[in-house]
Amino acid sequence: MVAGVRVVVVVSCAVVAAMAYALYVPLPDGFVQPWKTRVVLTVTELAISMFWVMDKVGVANKTFLMRSMEKYVRKTHSTLKVEDTEFDRVKVRTYQPRTEGATDRPAIVYFHGEDFVDAVTASLAKRLNYTVVSVEYRLAPENKFPAAFDDCVTATRYLLRNAKDFGVDPSRIAVAGDSAGGNLAAAVALKLRDTTSDLPKVKVQVLLYPALQAIDFETCSYRFGITPILTRHQMIVFWSVYAQGHANYAAALQANNHTAPRVLEQLRKSRLDWSRLPREFNAKPLASRCNGCGDVKLWAEIENVFMNPYFAPLMADDLANLPTAYVVTANHDVLRDDGAMYAERLRQAGNTVTHRYWHVGFHNIIIFSQIPEGDETFDEVVGFLAENL
Numbered sequence: 070m071v072a073g074v075r076v077v078v079v080v081s082c083a084v085v086a087a088m089a090y091a092l093y094v095p096l097p098d099g100f101v102q103p104w105k106t107r108v109v110l111t112v113t114e115l116a117i118s119m120f121w122v123m124d125k126v127g128v129a130n131k132t133f134l135m136r137s138m139e140k141y142v143r144k145t146h147s148t149l150k151v152e153d154t155e156f157d158r159v160k161v162r163t164y165q166p167r168t169e170g171a172t173d174r175p176a177i178v179y180f181h182g183e184d185f186v187d188a189v190t191a192s193l194a195k196r197l198n199y200t201v202v203s204v205e206y207r208l209a210p211e212n213k214f215p216a217a218f219d220d221c222v223t224a225t226r227y228l229l230r231n232a233k234d235f236g237v238d239p240s241r242i243a244v245a246g247d248s249a250g251g252n253l254a255a256a257v258a259l260k261l262r263d264t265t266s267d268l269p270k271v272k273v274q275v276l277l278y279p280a281l282q283a284i285d286f287e288t289c290s291y292r293f294g295i296t297p298i299l300t301r302h303q304m305i306v307f308w309s310v311y312a313q314g315h316a317n318y319a320a321a322l323q324a325n326n327h328t329a330p331r332v333l334e335q336l337r338k339s340r341l342d343w344s345r346l347p348r349e350f351n352a353k354p355l356a357s358r359c360n361g362c363g364d365v366k367l368w369a370e371i372e373n374v375f376m377n378p379y380f381a382p383l384m385a386d387d388l389a390n391l392p393t394a395y396v397v398t399a400n401h402d403v404l405r406d407d408g409a410m411y412a413e414r415l416r417q418a419g420n421t422v423t424h425r426y427w428h429v430g431f432h433n434i435i436i437f438s439q440i441p442e443g444d445e446t447f448d449e450v451v452g453f454l455a456e457n458l
């Protein structure tokens with residue numbers, strides 16, 4: 070075959086494969102523009118896989134590729150002053166509105182999720198006219214827990230202490246994050262509550278489909294339905310790598326057999342009581358696949374980290390006196406019940422909580438400005454911050 074023909078064949082095969090995949094990807098019901106949603110999801114998932122491969126074979130790093138893609142996903146804005154700098158040796162990117170002499174702006178310290186490094190930060194700064202600081206915390210597997218958490222605490226404290234230098238009112242600072250970043254935002258809020266200092270308090274915590282526990286991978290949202298963008302397996306690998314820097318025990322987590330006997334059952338009656346979530350969340354409760362089983366040896370090795378509230382905020386016993394919370398969950402997301410349980414427990418502990426549950430929604434939906442549900446989710450986050458920060 071001539072080279073040109075070969076290229077055409079390869080490209081056609083790729084296009085057909087992508088289209089077949091798009092048709093195959095199951096899409097939950099109810100989206101206003103189902104086909105557009107399907108295409109957007111397919112392109113995103115294919116791009117993420119492709120970036121992962123390119124990163125592995127050394128063509129280009131994933132961070133750089135994701136950054137390039139974000140420009141397409143949510144356009145960045147030239148009206149902002151964007152700077153890469155360090156807060157006490159932690160890398161951060163600051164987004165500031167170009168207003169001279171502002172002294173009383175609110176600010177958001179934002180912790181990005183795994184893949185989309187800062188898809189939402191620029192848009193938040195622009196829409197709200199706030200300062201936004203995106204923290205480039207150290208990543209696993211090179212840096213396991215608590216590296217990322219420590220970086221996020223350090224950066225937040227730095228801004229609380231030096232707010233005036235950024236034209237920011239230190240009593241109007243929020244922590245926010247999506248997915249793994251939602252975990253970090255919740256953990257930072259806990260840590261700052263637990264430490265006595267003369268710094269002002271964080272005012273608001275925004276948790277977008279946060280990952281909050283690594284004990285039970287059989288909550289209803291982990292076991293049912295169609296979950297685009299994020300699978301149960303990806304979450305298990307994420308938690309393993311964050312805890313230990315490797316995923317050697319992923320099989321035990323996959324079997325939900327990583328705690329000692331009865332630990333899971335006990336936690337399901339206390340800190341992880343998803344049976345008490347609203348009916349819609351428990352449409353089809355199932356018996357545990359692993360009742361009474363467990364792995365004493367593995368649990369002895371991982372218990373300290375897995376039960377640490379700064380690693381998994383749902384493990385905290387006491388959730389009182391935390392910042393006003395805005396928790397976003399989506400029906401078609403394995404992390405739905407993590408967020409719903411946390412919102413419920415925050416409320417029971419006496420905090421002001423808004424739990425915004427999207428029946429038609431999936432993980433990371435906020436970054437998809439191309440579909441109406443994505444824009445709506447984002448607009449409501451903006452609205453909440455405008456009113457409460």
Ligand SMILES: *[C@@H]1O[C@H](CO)[C@@H](O)[C@H](O)[C@H]1NC(C)=O
Binds near residue numbers: 130132133
């Ligand atoms: C990724 O690539 C970009 C652009 O080539 C580079 O600036 C950046 O330092 C790289 N990051 C890592 C972690 O290698």
Ligand SMILES: *[C@@H]1O[C@H](CO)[C@@H](O)[C@H](O)[C@H]1NC(C)=O
Binds near residue numbers: 168172198
């Ligand atoms: C942005 O905030 C600054 C200071 O808080 C204010 O002076 C300015 O008018 C605001 N701009 C817009 C477009 O809201």
Ligand SMILES: *[C@@H]1O[C@H](CO)[C@@H](O)[C@H](O)[C@H]1NC(C)=O
Binds near residue numbers: 362363
């Ligand atoms: C759970 O782990 C223990 C210890 O490795 C093992 O003996 C048991 O068969 C496992 N149970 C399941 C259901 O995987």
